[in-house]
Amino acid sequence: MRGDVIVVAVGLITALAFSTLIKAFTDNVINPIITVAQGGNAPALGWQLGKSGNPATFLNIGAFISAMIYFVLFMAVVYFLIVIPYKRVQARRGVTVFGDPKPAKTCPACLSDDLPVAASKCRYCATDQPPYPR
Structure with a gap:
């Protein structure tokens, strides 16, 4: 679906x-x-x-x-x-x-753009994520 x-x-x-x-x-x-x-x-x-x-x-x-x-x-x-x-x-x-849609951030390493704002690691490449700018 x-x-x-x-x-x-x-x-x-x-x-x-x-x-x-x-x-x-x-x-x-x-x-x-x-x-x-x-x-x-x-x-x-x-x-x-x-x-x-x-x-x-x-x-x-x-x-x-x-x-x-x-x-x-x-x-x-x-x-x-x-x-x-x-x-x-x-x-x-x-x-x-x-x-x-829920707010999301982009991973600077792999450029995936569907990471949750609160994520501390990328779900695709496992790099540490910077905090989301408010």
Whole structure:
């Protein structure tokens, strides 16, 4: 389980869910406003902007609310089934994900840059480490 892969996967899933929300907004709110000059009709939760009975000019708020609910539920599932378990697994391994990384210092001998601030010896080359400047 690589951190970068999970972050990219969560990003793609978020983009997919957000694209559905945007599509619903454009199909059911923006498009009827644009087609008001042409006419249309459809019964649903919303307002008729043009002639009665013209679905092309119906401002369908119900479909948009449905897409928002879908987005929230979808992201909750992603968060509780992917993000939280991944954070727990990585915390057991001592890796911080989805947050600020712990401060680290660089070994002057081997140039490894992931040493804990309190380390007195390098874990890779075993050289003594100078104290971390505060």
